[in-house]
Amino acid sequence: MPALPALVAALLLTGAAPAFASCSDPAAPGVNWRRCLLDRRDFSGADLTGAVLRDASLQRAELARAKLVEVDGADARFVSANLREADLSRSTFRSADFTRADLRGAILREADLRRARFFRADLRGADLTGANLAGVDLNGAELGGARWIDGTRTCAEGSVGVCQ
Numbered sequence: 001m002p003a004l005p006a007l008v009a010a011l012l013l014t015g016a017a018p019a020f021a022s023c024s025d026p027a028a029p030g031v032n033w034r035r036c037l038l039d040r041r042d043f044s045g046a047d048l049t050g051a052v053l054r055d056a057s058l059q060r061a062e063l064a065r066a067k068l069v070e071v072d073g074a075d076a077r078f079v080s081a082n083l084r085e086a087d088l089s090r091s092t093f094r095s096a097d098f099t100r101a102d103l104r105g106a107i108l109r110e111a112d113l114r115r116a117r118f119f120r121a122d123l124r125g126a127d128l129t130g131a132n133l134a135g136v137d138l139n140g141a142e143l144g145g146a147r148w149i150d151g152t153r154t155c156a157e158g159s160v161g162v163c164q
Contacts, residue, residue, distance in 0.1 A: 044082075138162065 023036035027046035035055045042062040053073040064084045071091040078098045085105040092112040099119045103126050110130040120140040129151035143159040155163035 023033060023038070025031050025033070027043050027048060029047050029049040030051060031048060032052045033056050034052045037057050038061060039057055039059045040061060041058070043058075043066050044062045045065045046063070047067045048071060049067055049069045051068070051071050053068075053071055053076045055075045056073070057077045058081055059077055059079040061078070061081045063078075063086050064082050066083070066086045068083075068086055068088045068091055071088070071093075073096050074092055074094045076093065076096045078096065078101045080100045081098070081102070083098075083101055083103045083106050086103070087107045088111050089107050089109040090111065093116050094112055095115045095117075096113075097117045098121045099117055101118070101121045103118075103121055103123045105125045106123070107127045108131050109127055111128075112132045113136055114132050115135040117137040118141045119137055121138075122142045123146050124142050125145040126143075127147045128149050129147055131149050133149060138161050140161055143155040143161075143163050144157040146155045146159075146163065147153070148155060148163045153163065158164075
């Protein structure tokens with residue numbers, strides 16, 4: 001493999017280097033926290049626009065009013081996290097786990113939530129306009145007052161697991 005050292009040298013000379021997650025980086029737009037363990041951390045009100053949270057664990061994390069716009073959060077774990085009034089617009093959370101998460105008043109407009117799990121999550125008053133809910137687990141999820149994916153329908157109070 002004599003070509004490998006030449007490729008590495010070329011990448012170093014051009015300044016193109018692979019981006020690696022640094023789990024100790026502070027919360028900021030574009031932060032790369034892929035596969036990071038961030039359980040119980042407080043990111044309330046943080047701007048994480050464009051962040052990479054793929055395969056990250058944010059269980060019981062505080063993310064109330066955080067800005068998570070255009071985030072790559074596929075396969076991330078937000079079990080029992082506080083995402084109250086957080087903005088998750090245009091983000092990808094395919095196969096993410098939001099079990100028992102507090103998403104009251106959260107904005108999930110145009111979010112890709114395919115195969116995500118919202119088991120017993122609280123989505124009351126959330127905005128799901130344009131969200132992709134294909135294969136989503138809403139078993140036991142509270143949906144009262146949530147704006148549904150069509151952008152016009154509001155789920156009736158007491159809606160659990162399905163928007164009524």
